[in-house]
Amino acid sequence: MTTRPYAAFRRTLSFADKFQEFHWPLLLVIVVVSCIGIAMLYSVAGGHISPWASKQMLHVSVGLVLLTAAALVDIRYWMNFAYPLYGVCILLLIAVEVVGHTGLGAQRWIQLGPIQLQPSELMKIALVLALARYLHGLDVEQVSKPLRLLVPLVMIGIPAALVLKQPNLGTAIILAMDGACLLFLAGLSWWWILPTGTAVAAAVPIVWQFLHDYQKRRVLTFLNPQNDALGAGWNISQAEIAIGSGGMTGKGYLHGTQGQLNFLPEKQTDFIVTSIGEEFGLLGCIALLLLYAAIIGCGIRIAMAARSQFGRLVALGLTLNFFFYIMINGAMVMGLIPVVGIPMPLLSYGGTAMLTVMFGFGILMSVHVHRQVEIPRHSGIIL
Template structure:
């Protein structure tokens, strides 16, 4: 109790310089390490040259680092105050994608903002976490048992999930729902309600399958039997497994990966970057990278533990879950554990939109850490 009061008084009187020193610099260093792994992998994917991938990756990470540190010092009470405004903004971007989005790879998922191509579905997941955390942060146990209290946040999850699914982007739509579910769980929603939802999904799954696009159905069929279409839908996962297996324990060596450099491995700079790492650095290198990524996820959940307010705890759980799902889905996809989908490996894969939104999410997470003792009943800057 004494520690909590001291932390609260320190937070109220904290200036910009003190907040700067409160930033978890070891975590920042960890993120730099993950980005460095991405630079090395993309240097190899570019044929042993900084262009066209590695140099852009470094520039984007540098810009993202500035954005992240800036957000980290934004008062957590401001983030809470504008949580639902941010949510409405994110939904507006998704609607804009539907009306004027750029089509790529048969899907309409991006919008152009000046020189930047933004994928709003990535940003929406962060804005959704902030909005849900704001809704639940003062909820009592009794209110959590009231279905009417849970209806607005359920609708808040359903709207962006439906818009993302329509792009079509089934993978990101499912991840959006799972992130929302993680916040619901952390907020204290009864377990039987989750069981009810899971049972309903099981009943509706066959109906949903009938409404999938042909290429989405092909991904599921290919996942079950990749060899049924080795030169078509099954090609990507077959080549990925060949690359993973050929890396062995220690790998073929930097710039020596045959599957990647002979262009057998598709999308080696984005979705299948982990496969390229495993081929060149082997099982040891792949596990080392997974260890780095696990440390990033662990920090997110650590913030949930040390936060003195429910808003920060829910933010941390939601954002850590978001990053975990990125990593899990990408690695499971390239190893053939789940159907192939367009989910990058954050801070490692090539891509400006994913990099920026990931760093924004980490900025919000670090703000929760820096202001872990904040009094959310006081206004921003009070004290």
């Protein structure tokens, strides 16, 4: 990429320049995976374009527009928007909490005209942006100072607690992991990492051990009321049957029985991967994993190539966020971890999830487009 003449060297770029600097392979893989998702939605609907495939096409189209728009926005704008966006997201989470309690129970979204806004989804991006903005201003020694460290911990803790209270364990875990990874990448001292990591790793099983079975179940049920033990057990076993019955090459496109005959609940959202496993077998699943790995690889390379710490942290933070979705959803449908409500990015049916993921890729693309932009460490509002 160094052989090309860099328009990005310039501090300001025209729209045409920016288009030229797009990471087209990344965009191509994103579109390919999205199309696989649409094709699978067509299949699980029993070979019908409605109700999911047609709407998902719309989601993808709008998402690509959003991606492009976000990519064209200068990275420094994103840096300036980081804190306000974070603040708005916190307010939205609180609003959901209030509306949820007075309104429809465990409501996670706010209806804004035709758009269902799910603040917890947007929060992941806002948190990455805000943390990157904050960590951008710290050098390596400062990151590990207790007082300096308190700020990002609070920044992670507030949204995580709000999301956990919704309750949405999966998203809360992803928020915490996103934040922890950004701290790690910013150079947090091993003196913090190792004891804390050890303590957490040691405490979880010990605390878990002391819980009775029914308490464990109650904890899980409390955290995920929509997935009661029996329902989760049914989901998981049917998901395993779907994937496992695919064998090496699968039953063939449109010939998956588990999904089409409704044995898989949530087959169009969280469990879409099982249909790929059923219809395309191990080869199909590995191919999908490779496509995802390609996207993550692109994200890592974009992060490494960015000149500003903010850009690097944002790019890798968003990539990690993407990765955590894949990891948790994948492990869940393969029966490695309990059911938590996390969709498979780009594949699962859903407008908010698709738009958020595309928005994230838009900012990632923006980092790539503006990779040569340098941002001074101690910068307020810069432009």
